[in-house]
Amino acid sequence: MASSPRAAHPAPAAAKPRELVTLSRLLLEVASGPAVTRADLARATGLARSTVSLHVDNLRRRGILKEERDGHSTGGRHPSRLGLNPQAGVILAADLGVTQARLAAADLDGQPLAARSKDIRIGDGPQSVLAWVDAGFQQMLAEAGRKPADVLAVACGVPGPVAHATGTVVKPPVMPGWDDYRIPSYFQPRYEAPVLVDNDVNLMAVGEHRARTGVEHMLFVKVGTGIGCGIISGGRIHRGADGAAGDIGHIRIPGNDATCTCGYVGCLEAAAGGGALATELQRNGTRVSDVGDVARLAADGDPSARRAIQVASEQIGGVLAALVNFHNPSLVVVGGSLAASDNLVAGIRSGIYGRALALGTRSLTVEASRLGNTAGTAGAIHLAQRHILSPDGLAGLRKKPKTA
Template sequence: MVDAVRATGAPVSGAGEIFQILRDGRARTKAELANLTGLARSTVSNRVDALLASGLVRPAGEAVSTGGRPPARVAFNPLAGYVLAADLGATHATVAIADLTGRIVASRTHPLDIAAGPETVLDVVIAEGGALLDAETDARARLAGVGIGVPGPVEHSTGRPTNPPIMPGWDRFDIPRYVQGSFDVPVLVDNDVNILALGEQSVGWPGIADLVFVKVATGIGAGIISGGTLQRGAQGSAGDMGHVQVPYSHDSPRPAGDERDLEAIASGTAIAAELRSQGIAAAGSADVVDLVRSGHPAAIAATRQAGREVGEVLSTVVNMLNPSIIVLGGSVARAGEHLLAGVREVVYRRSIPLATQHLGIVQSQGGETAGVMGAAIMVIQQVLSPASVDARGARA
């Protein structure tokens, strides 16, 4: 970040811009900040004082003296605020609170049916979140925002789900307004795959600016980070690769006229249907995972073939976006290496050599809290933006 400021020569104005330099956690003196920004020391001093008053920056001891009184240092204070984060799946909810770096302070996961409807589900999130906040000293008073991921398409600008197929009763429901009835802070909502992409980048690939996260479970979707920024598209539907028609391949057992989309062919639900057609009891994704983990040959073969079908679509994504990393997550991906092997087999064969020469295709490392971490990061990116920090400093 510091190098970028120097290299571009961009003028730094406002306390919010100075704060962005301090977000790396390193303590600095006002003189160092003046040198980095090119601003007058008096200007830097005024803006650092505003950051200290806001609580976002704290005193961090003294630097080594070069003669005279040692200069004071300041640093980012990640406990200046908390974020309440929720990752809602089809059958579970994980609720957590995080500090302003995105570090999870506490979390809880419970079975929860998303089809129970928005009021029922969100009341659980509000109650669980309130309990977590109350367990930390002053956390409720310092709540900076709420981030929620849901398993369906979301119009991110309004936080309203749009025709979500597995969320009856949620279509166009005003999630932010409902939650703000209990927490008077900004409430941001996105689909679960986007927040998983943010969480996965933070946990496993913080230095990677071009990453695609693919979730293969009951459905299939992708979160796209390009140039360091999550790409949502014009209306928030970017990454919906589950509804892409799979290109025909002579290697596939599918008939040439098969026009089904990827989700209908390669999701956990689709794999279970294929196994049932072979006389194997498999009601859904969970049964597929159990069969694969037990070493069932037909389940392993069907899962690897599903990986190949996912690879057919991903090879186009690789050629178009040239990511550095593709991360596979979701319940089916966690069953073992078989889905991953199928994806690699096709992507490395079908994509252009320049796009794949340094491409990594890996399994998710984020674990159970990747979703809530991503939801927290989504909020942090907004509440710690230069404009938001300037507004907070003005209020202080």
């Protein structure tokens, strides 16, 4: 394997905080796509061409940017195109659900290198689940011809509340054994890289938002074993003061007396979540074990499963109608294990349009996820990339060990 560019050049002198802000701004312009030449960067940032060139040369020496002739010219020298260097390092991503997990590895530019998926039981606890995640990470690194020292960041989503600043799981209703567990403590000794942790639905929301253009306000609703919502406001994920924003599965709905995993009675999740649907179908004599079985039965046309999903969609739609009135998004995206069911999305759409205010639905679109089961890892990779290219992330790159 060719050595990483970080090993090919001596580490530059430590950048000053103000310089790191400028370097980050330039890199984020390149990562976003439109700014692909030095002239583009000068126009986008308002910096002098000479200043841009000085910083671009610095980033090239550090192996973070690449610059290539694009072969197209309107006269004179061919312009050079800038891009994030795919050889700069690796991003590792994990999207952990209650019963399913997906892993992905990508280069700094976000291009996929490898992926893994598996049925899991999140209730087996952090040591068991994260050991499988780490084994998958090691396999993907080997598959991509990379080493642990090449890892620039790890991003992980989990199906429960997370204190984002510390990566600590906080009293998760469906994650027994995880309360107060700090996930970065497991991975940091293995990779010596920043470890970012978020609620899985937040990462899915980020992934779906990245798959679209021009959407500033969006809700992403995951309907799996549980129910959660990721909120995009002003083009950015909204976590709230403590990371609890979007936990709609525990909103109480009228006429529901089921006891929820959180300990309260009447939660939306206890009536309309995939776990609740599986339990109800079992009581009625249908052979199901989890939300995946419910989805498969519905896809096969089983009337009991389809009716259960239809009722659930109406309940979810009613809650989302209130959120549409409150947040006024232009887009609601439905994902998760049950999203493939056509009557789930149709029922949610009907519930929203039937109960939300006319002004709130005037420009509203309700649709199924475009990314499917890759939305979480796509969002995790983007979250990690943004951190790596931030001033703090760039400062941390100077401390990474060189690869041989």
